[in-house]
Amino acid sequence: KAGVTQTPRYLIKTRGQQVTLSCSPISGHRSVSWYQQTPGQGLQFLFEYFSETQRNKGNFPGRFSGRQFSNSRSEMNVSTLELGDSALYLCATRDGNTIYFGEGSWLTVV
Amino acid sequence: SQQGEEDPQALSIQEGENATMNCSYKTSINNLQWYRQNSGRGLVHLILIRSNEREKHSGRLRVTLDTSKKSSSLLITASRAADTASYFCATDHNDYKLSFGAGTTVTVRA
Numbered sequence: 001k002a003g004v005t006q007t008p009r010y011l012i013k014t015r016g017q018q019v020t021l022s023c024s025p026i027s028g029h030r031s032v033s034w035y036q037q038t039p040g041q042g043l044q045f046l047f048e049y050f051s052e053t054q055r056n057k058g059n060f061p062g063r064f065s066g067r068q069f070s071n072s073r074s075e076m077n078v079s080t081l082e083l084g085d086s087a088l089y090l091c092a093t094r095d096g097n098t099i100y101f102g103e104g105s106w107l108t109v110v
Numbered sequence: 111s112q113q114g115e116e117d118p119q120a121l122s123i124q125e126g127e128n129a130t131m132n133c134s135y136k137t138s139i140n141n142l143q144w145y146r147q148n149s150g151r152g153l154v155h156l157i158l159i160r161s162n163e164r165e166k167h168s169g170r171l172r173v174t175l176d177t178s179k180k181s182s183s184l185l186i187t188a189s190r191a192a193d194t195a196s197y198f199c200a201t202d203h204n205d206y207k208l209s210f211g212a213g214t215t216v217t218v219r220a
Contacts, residue, residue: 004152033207043198043210056206090152092208097141097160099208101152 004102006091012108018079021105023091025072031094032074038087081109116211124219129186131214133199140204144184147196189218
């Protein structure tokens, strides 16, 4: 089976722009969650989706949003980017209690 | 906010030695998981221990869980250079997300 695929792997954006990150889960996995990792805050939960429904959301401003499609692929969007949004964004899919992470998308905001 | 705290923050050992790191959490859990992250990469699931388990082994890994103290430890025996990475504990509270500790950076010297 292919693993969790995240695109793009690296990107640079300017303050005020918006960005969309994509995650393709392992085939058959219907739960997709997103995490932000920064040196200062560590790994922080963003949101989780199952069958196109958001089941939980972390403490992030409304500029952070996500969605899941009927094929379980998920996207997250960050609008009006700030310098502090520079981070590694990780997507994960769940099979029972085991969670599989993608390699992440490195976002740099300049 | 992060649930767990890990110590030590960093650990440097000689190849062949054992490495032990600890994790504490605040509220009751469904299970606790340990992950490894190589620099700038995604998280790799190492081992999961359920709340009703006290000890679990997987290869050179040994995990203990003490729910009365709300703490867990990860022991890596006979360390290798390839074990150099950051290790994270994550607690699952049955709320569709993981809450991560700050991580322990392990350096194995040849």
